[in-house]
Amino acid sequence: MKTARYSSLLLSIGLLLTQCTLDPECTWEDLYPEFESYVHFDDVEGTDLTLIGPEFDPSINLYTGYVIRTDSAYDALTAFSIDENCPYCIYPEIDFSQYTLVGFPLEISCLATNYVKLSATSDGWQYSLKTADQTQCNQLLCDNFGFNWILLPKSADTTNIAFEVGVARYFCDC
Helix, strand or coil: CHHHHHHHHHHHHHHHHHHCCCCCCEEEEECCHHHHHCCCCCCCEECCCECCCCCCCCCCCCCCCEEECCHHHHHHHHHHHHHCCCCCCECCCCCCCCEEEEECCEEECCCEEEEEEEEEECCEEEEEEEEEECCCCCCCCCCEEECCCEEEECCCCCCCEEEEEEEEEEEECC
C-alpha cells in the first residue's frame, strides 16, 4: 500500500513538473523603430580606433557624442590610452584634412550589437545608433564598451551633428 502511495505521489509531482517551465516569457521590443527608415550616407568609413575604456580613463564620457576635427583633439582623446600603454588599443592615423572622426561611446551587454547610420538632414547630420541586445534575464558582466567611431569626409559640412540613440531588446518575466 505504501509503495502505491509513493508511486502516485511521485507521478503527481512528475506531472506538475512537466507543466512548469523554467524558461522565461520574453518579448522582443524595438524601442527605436524609426532607425530602420533612416537613409545611411554612403561616403562614411569605419575605423578600428580602440581606446582604453572609461573605467580606466576618466576623460571618456559615456553617452556623449564626440566630433574630432583636428590632430590636437585626436591626440587629447588618445593621450590617456597611449600613456597607459594599453596592449589592445589601436590608434589609426587619421588625415583630419580629409576626415572628421565621429563617435558615441556607450556601455553595452556582452550579447549586444551596435548599428550606426549617419543621415543628412535639413539641419546638418544625424548620427543614429541602435543597440540590439539579445540578453534574456541574466546580465553578463564583461565591461563591453562600444565607441562606434566613423569617419565622415571633410567635404561634408560637419558643423551640426545631432546624436540619437535607441535600443531593441528582450523584455522578460525573470
